[in-house]
Amino acid sequence: MTTPLLSLQGLTKAYPGVVANDQVSFDIGEGEVHALLGENGAGKSTLVKMIYGLVKPDSGTMLLRGQPFAPPEPRSARADGIAMVFQHFSLFDALNVAENIALGMENPPPMGDLASRIREVSEAYGLPLDPFRTVGDLSAGERQRVEIIRCLLQDPKLLIMDEPTSVLTPQEVDILFETLNKLRSEGTSILYISHKLEEIRTLCDHATILRLGKNVGECVPAETSARDMAEMMVGSTLQTPERSGRDFGGVALDVTGLSVPSPSEFGTALKNIHMTVRKGEVLGIGGVAGNGQDELLGVLSGEILTAADAIKFNGQRIGKLGPTARRKLGVLTAPEERLGHAAAPDMSLTENALLTGSVRERLESNGFLKWAETKSFAEKIISAFDVRTPGPENAARSLSGGNLQKFVIGREVLQNPDVLVVNQPTWGVDAAAAAAIRQAILDLAAKGTAVVCISQDLDELMEISDSFAALNEGRLSAPRPTTGLTVDEIGLMMGGAHGMEVAHV
Amino acid sequence: MIVLEKRPQPSKAWSYATPLVAVLATMVFGGVLFTILGKNPIEAIGTIFWEPLFGEFAFYYRPQLLVKGAPLVLIAIGLSLGFRAGIWNIGAEGQYIMGAIFGAGAGLAFYPLDAFYIFPIMVISGAFGGWLWAMIPAFLKVRFGTNEILVSLMLVYVAEQMLASVSLGLLKNPEGFGFPGSRNLQQYDSAHNAELIAGSGMHWGVVTALIAVIFAYVLLNRHMLGFHIRLTGEAPRAAKFAGVNPARLILFCLGLSGALAGLAGMFEVSGPSGVVSIDFNVGYGFTAIIVAFLGRLHPVGILLAGGLMALTYIGGEIAQSKLGLPAAAIQVFQGMLLFFLLAFDLLTNYRIRAARSEVA
Numbered sequence: 001m002t003t004p005l006l007s008l009q010g011l012t013k014a015y016p017g018v019v020a021n022d023q024v025s026f027d028i029g030e031g032e033v034h035a036l037l038g039e040n041g042a043g044k045s046t047l048v049k050m051i052y053g054l055v056k057p058d059s060g061t062m063l064l065r066g067q068p069f070a071p072p073e074p075r076s077a078r079a080d081g082i083a084m085v086f087q088h089f090s091l092f093d094a095l096n097v098a099e100n101i102a103l104g105m106e107n108p109p110p111m112g113d114l115a116s117r118i119r120e121v122s123e124a125y126g127l128p129l130d131p132f133r134t135v136g137d138l139s140a141g142e143r144q145r146v147e148i149i150r151c152l153l154q155d156p157k158l159l160i161m162d163e164p165t166s167v168l169t170p171q172e173v174d175i176l177f178e179t180l181n182k183l184r185s186e187g188t189s190i191l192y193i194s195h196k197l198e199e200i201r202t203l204c205d206h207a208t209i210l211r212l213g214k215n216v217g218e219c220v221p222a223e224t225s226a227r228d229m230a231e232m233m234v235g236s237t238l239q240t241p242e243r244s245g246r247d248f249g250g251v252a253l254d255v256t257g258l259s260v261p262s263p264s265e266f267g268t269a270l271k272n273i274h275m276t277v278r279k280g281e282v283l284g285i286g287g288v289a290g291n292g293q294d295e296l297l298g299v300l301s302g303e304i305l306t307a308a309d310a311i312k313f314n315g316q317r318i319g320k321l322g323p324t325a326r327r328k329l330g331v332l333t334a335p336e337e338r339l340g341h342a343a344a345p346d347m348s349l350t351e352n353a354l355l356t357g358s359v360r361e362r363l364e365s366n367g368f369l370k371w372a373e374t375k376s377f378a379e380k381i382i383s384a385f386d387v388r389t390p391g392p393e394n395a396a397r398s399l400s401g402g403n404l405q406k407f408v409i410g411r412e413v414l415q416n417p418d419v420l421v422v423n424q425p426t427w428g429v430d431a432a433a434a435a436a437i438r439q440a441i442l443d444l445a446a447k448g449t450a451v452v453c454i455s456q457d458l459d460e461l462m463e464i465s466d467s468f469a470a471l472n473e474g475r476l477s478a479p480r481p482t483t484g485l486t487v488d489e490i491g492l493m494m495g496g497a498h499g500m501e502v503a504h505v
Numbered sequence: 506m507i508v509l510e511k512r513p514q515p516s517k518a519w520s521y522a523t524p525l526v527a528v529l530a531t532m533v534f535g536g537v538l539f540t541i542l543g544k545n546p547i548e549a550i551g552t553i554f555w556e557p558l559f560g561e562f563a564f565y566y567r568p569q570l571l572v573k574g575a576p577l578v579l580i581a582i583g584l585s586l587g588f589r590a591g592i593w594n595i596g597a598e599g600q601y602i603m604g605a606i607f608g609a610g611a612g613l614a615f616y617p618l619d620a621f622y623i624f625p626i627m628v629i630s631g632a633f634g635g636w637l638w639a640m641i642p643a644f645l646k647v648r649f650g651t652n653e654i655l656v657s658l659m660l661v662y663v664a665e666q667m668l669a670s671v672s673l674g675l676l677k678n679p680e681g682f683g684f685p686g687s688r689n690l691q692q693y694d695s696a697h698n699a700e701l702i703a704g705s706g707m708h709w710g711v712v713t714a715l716i717a718v719i720f721a722y723v724l725l726n727r728h729m730l731g732f733h734i735r736l737t738g739e740a741p742r743a744a745k746f747a748g749v750n751p752a753r754l755i756l757f758c759l760g761l762s763g764a765l766a767g768l769a770g771m772f773e774v775s776g777p778s779g780v781v782s783i784d785f786n787v788g789y790g791f792t793a794i795i796v797a798f799l800g801r802l803h804p805v806g807i808l809l810a811g812g813l814m815a816l817t818y819i820g821g822e823i824a825q826s827k828l829g830l831p832a833a834a835i836q837v838f839q840g841m842l843l844f845f846l847l848a849f850d851l852l853t854n855y856r857i858r859a860a861r862s863e864v865a
Binding site: 322325333340347358364367 | 513736739
């Protein structure tokens, strides 16, 4: 048997109150694409941070080509041939590609040499990139290329990629996979972290599945069904949301010719958006992050005001109404950012229930607050949506992301909205909670609520929405019925490969 | 190595304990300071904290506590509402001066008429003067996005110039033999904010301060507006999402704190001070900022903090005259109090843990 490239043996890392990794062992072979699969909070990030030298294990050993390997810091991990592409890019917008790459190097060569090295590597791996373009002008896919090329310049033996496709359109994913396949054929090993099962099945040779910090199984993804992998990941049988066939009522929400300048310097302006949502319909809005999702939610919630007739609710012009007036009418929203936008982190759940519930749940009279009623409303949300918390007096920030998300969605759903707009309803939420949230959204639609679901998770949108539209640079494509849409068509609606050249491998 | 670890939620116990710990730490380090200055630390601390309340001349000092504490509490209550919402009115001193000028001006306009309505008109004018002065930074912030900290602070110095101007001109006592300063309102019954019970120090300003404490408590805990104030301070984006109109909140918070500071100035000029003069203001508006934070921006806390601050003022003065401590040392002592409070505040949200150094 050949020695594996990297062998992890009994790695354990505990943080106060939680064991992030518990006796995790597995091997990554030479030239292997190894998937690390698990829900949010399963311990994937902690594990790769140990390999990359950012976190030191409490116990356990690592062997790199049979030699003991314990990097005290990322620099020494890099020296040993480990490179990592993080989920969140660390690039300076104002600098160009070559300057950004030089910043991350120990001894950067002269700019001219570096630029030609970048060109060489980028062409060799089918990642065309002009070293002198300003990073601020690049698309998310191109920024990821910068990060990948930064790694490839080190000539790594093991490339770690943390959720690389979460910012890419399907076409961009294809380009990335060709690059990764080429790297594999040259003998580079790749540790690929994801919870997207289909892409793991197409790309990876081997998968290790983590649950609650433990290695709960290994499989060959190509030979295992996505459903089986998902159940290993979650540890129980998955409930697929049910949706009953339903008839749509009249138009509840009508957006016509909506254009809004961006409220902040780095935001996206919305350009001439048209959409209608009927009662009982779920409109899914896809698109890569940063293409106007936050702004669209702000415009629909009333945080950003617009021309009165750009937005109509049951024929009534509401474009100039603020959030409170819209809630009174029945237009409710749940923003993406849980802490600080949908909820106040240091306030109790009771106070957070009051945050949006005061109007429709009649939690105030003449401006005076009814704390008892507010508390029972919070308790109702907690029990109806299975929010895990000792009680409504706890601060919002003491809840885990998934539990707070259930609370935030539950708070709006229980107010019986006529229109519900949600942004990233299951972002960072474990699979069981995500399924519960999707089911709640579908149940609401079945009762006749018009739902707009903005999400970057295409699988989620395909699962729950009746029609689909994509946001791309502040423009919304014409909504189309979900049934019969192919991944290719969706990708094109999302802006295709964002002008990126296709890899020439 | 010591590490700070964020608590999952703010500790209730520590949020009550930090003011006490801060006072204790101030006593200890203040004692060290006084020792270095060559004074007996126990005697000095004792003089500051004990003498005004239970000393030989306590009958004189106790009413002084109310007289000094009331304007501090009244101003600090107004400031605390804005501070809660992240609106920083630093210019209460100027609003205090304007309240005094407007209040005294309204009263003196009736001189020598005797009528029951003069004092109420002065109260309203005083509040209006402070409100008006606070509306300048409020309006500029809402309309042009200026920084209210700078504008309100600058206006303090403008107000001081106005004070000098009216003391020498408009409000100057015609029978004052050419000395600067207005007629003494203590000698004009209809305009005099007299003690309600003679010798107690209890005047209308003290009553108003107590009412303000109750009002602020109800507002913050039982009213939507108070909820919106707290929400805006804790999470501005969430407040906007909840439907708070930031401009309206700025106008309300700055306006109310200005009006309360103006009231404090009016009660002072018509009562304990009596005279609009160049050196009328003694820094209540700035000290009230310390009082607001010492009281953790909580109405009841501010009431206690105002009392404590008044105590260190009076005790400090006694220590100056009795022990010969320099005035600067007393100010350092008061500064320490705020410093330690803010430092220990950390413990509400963080816990200190000894971390074992990680094995390399």
